[in-house]
Amino acid sequence: MSDDGAKGNGEDARRPRRPETAAGRRARRRAAGDAVKQPAAVGAGKAGRGSSASAPAKRKGSPAPATKREDDGEKQSIFRRISRFLREVVAELRKVIWPTRKQMVTYTAVVLAFVAFMVALVWALDWVFAKAVFALFG
């Protein structure tokens, strides 16, 4: 029943540790993940209540649609707005899916083949037509 993180501190072990609500369970699972990083800081039972408060704060960090933030953007100074714009550019750029190496090779080869074909075609045509025009006018 008791997991490894809670075995160390005896006081917490006596409390009922299984959270009843789904939100509580989620928080506990997250706390268990945190406990790997900072094992001394929180016991599992404490974190069951403590991190339920910090969870919404964490969720706020993920990028929200910026349409709402745009409204108050008018009041800021120009430099603020430029720097925010640049930050948003970087954020969007992170979401870009770049081609893989295999795709790159294929596409480059195809482009090269196409260009080579067209250049050869035009060169041959020009050569023939130049001869023909020379025969006619030259």
Next chain:
Amino acid sequence: MLSVIRSALATPDLRKKILFTLMIVVLYRVGAVTPAPGVSYEAVQACQPDQGEQGVFSLLNLFSGGALLQLSIFSTGIMPYITASIIVQLLTVVIPRFEELKKEGQAGQNKLTQYTRYLTIALAVLQATGVIALATRGGMFANCPQDVIPDSSVGSTALIVLTMTAGTAVMMWMGELITERGIGNGMSLLIFLNIAARIPIEGEIILSNQGGAVFAVVCVFVLAIISSVVFVEQGQRRIPVQYAKRMVGRRMYGGTSTYLPIKVNQAGVIPVIFASSLLYLPDLISRLVTPETETSWFKRVMAEYVTNQSNWVHIAIYFALIIFFTYFYISITFNVDDRAEDMKKYGGFIPGIRPGRPTAEYLHFVLNRITLPGSIYLGIVAILPNFFLDLTGEGNNQNFPFGGTAVLIMVGVALDTVKQIESQLMQRNYEGFLR
């Protein structure tokens, strides 16, 4: 690869399109070498090697595929058409009537196309006159002993202008035919051909003038540009779109989640074409209005700052124009309101954003931000070679076909065209080139 080409040719629909495009290509090259009436073919040929390529002619000659210095019936190139379409598209923002037409839908769009064509003819007359004036005054063929145009009477000149203008009209028609019934975008494909026509010649010049080492370096450089263009061209920001399930009759539709791809460089090569053709305009005008011997301040300023490719002012203007046209072109071609409306109509939405106006705003937000690196990248690729040409360039520092602009245009058009063939193949469930 070969089997794919075979399957492309085996598809009757696609085969027709490819052969049609190739036929136009052949006809186009015929026009590019056929001398205009009243032009002494022998004199032009005799003067050809003396011509040092520089300044505005290099760009003009490049964009006309070498037809300009041949004084052929296609001498004016498609420049008038490009310029006219830039002007008309810019006017849709400025003039309310044009804006109305644009919003009207197909009928209004046809009207705008018609205006573009008229403007093209007018510009073609101007440019043809300019070309002939330059040729007779000796501005085009420096120290040429023979008269390029022996008969300089009004009637003869008018005939040449008429022929060249007609040539431009034919080219315009060819471009539209390719767009309509062939493969790829006609206008950019014709520019591609022009550049392709210059490549063997310019490559030979580099090889003979500067030796194999420089040639190899140039080749490596071109390869690097090609792969970087491909890299950015393929980069996509995928906006997730969720489709609602709905019942139509007894069947269930939708319920799938897809994405709306927004390319980092959504505008393609058009901004580069626009910016470079807009930059040559003032110089051309200054050459047309003042005689060759006279130097006005306008001409001097133009020659020093705008035409000179290694000048900082030129580079800065070019860069700024590219960024401007990237945003401008995207705002024309990618209508966020329409996209949002379509999505709403078919029961799609972006998770976390309401359909309708908020969706349009979000698309606008993403588009504006993702375009900035795209446009900067376009600008950098286009101007980088100017710095390198400074380093390596002696006499022929205007090796255009190997400069950024030309390579950008070529790669962009090649990618577009190949992808269009690919998508046509996919419609028939064949495996394409691009697995």
